[in-house]
Amino acid sequence: METMSQTKKQSFTEALSNTAVGFIISYISTFLIFPLVGLNTSPGTNLVIVIYFTAVSILRGYVLRRWFNKKATKPRAERVTYPDGSDYKLQCFECEIDMPVKKIENNYFCSNCGLRH
Numbered sequence: 840m841e842t843m844s845q846t847k848k849q850s851f852t853e854a855l856s857n858t859a860v861g862f863i864i865s866y867i868s869t870f871l872i873f874p875l876v877g878l879n880t881s882p883g884t885n886l887v888i889v890i891y892f893t894a895v896s897i898l899r900g901y902v903l904r905r906w907f908n909k910k911a912t913k914p915r916a917e918r919v920t921y922p923d924g925s926d927y928k929l930q931c932f933e934c935e936i937d938m939p940v941k942k943i944e945n946n947y948f949c950s951n952c953g954l955r956h
């Protein structure tokens with residue numbers, strides 16, 4: 840656990856620096872790696888390729904960050920069982936039968952319709 844977390848502005852500055860440095864390193868690298876694998880390209884073509892992969896990288900970073908943030912904040916649903924391992928069931932007024940329950944942060948819900956008990 841970090842004791843001091845970044846502000847949103849600091850995070851943005853870091854992300855921007857990371858992207859800018861990555862862009863420059865990638866562009867220089869194209870002049871090294873492309874001839875090594877037998878590609879004869881112009882500096883302009885290299886630039887287009889680096890711009891493309893930079894855009895893909897930014898999008899990938901954004902999508903993964905949103906996905907992990909969502910996963911981290913979503914409380915996990917736990918299965919509730921008797922000591923013998925069988926499902927603990929409660930009468931659900933919506934399903935009108937006994938249904939297994941799931942527990943999310945000390946609240947119990949019907950595992951079928953999601954009704955809170």
Ligand SMILES: [Zn+2]
Binds near residue numbers: 931935
């Ligand atoms: Zn139900």
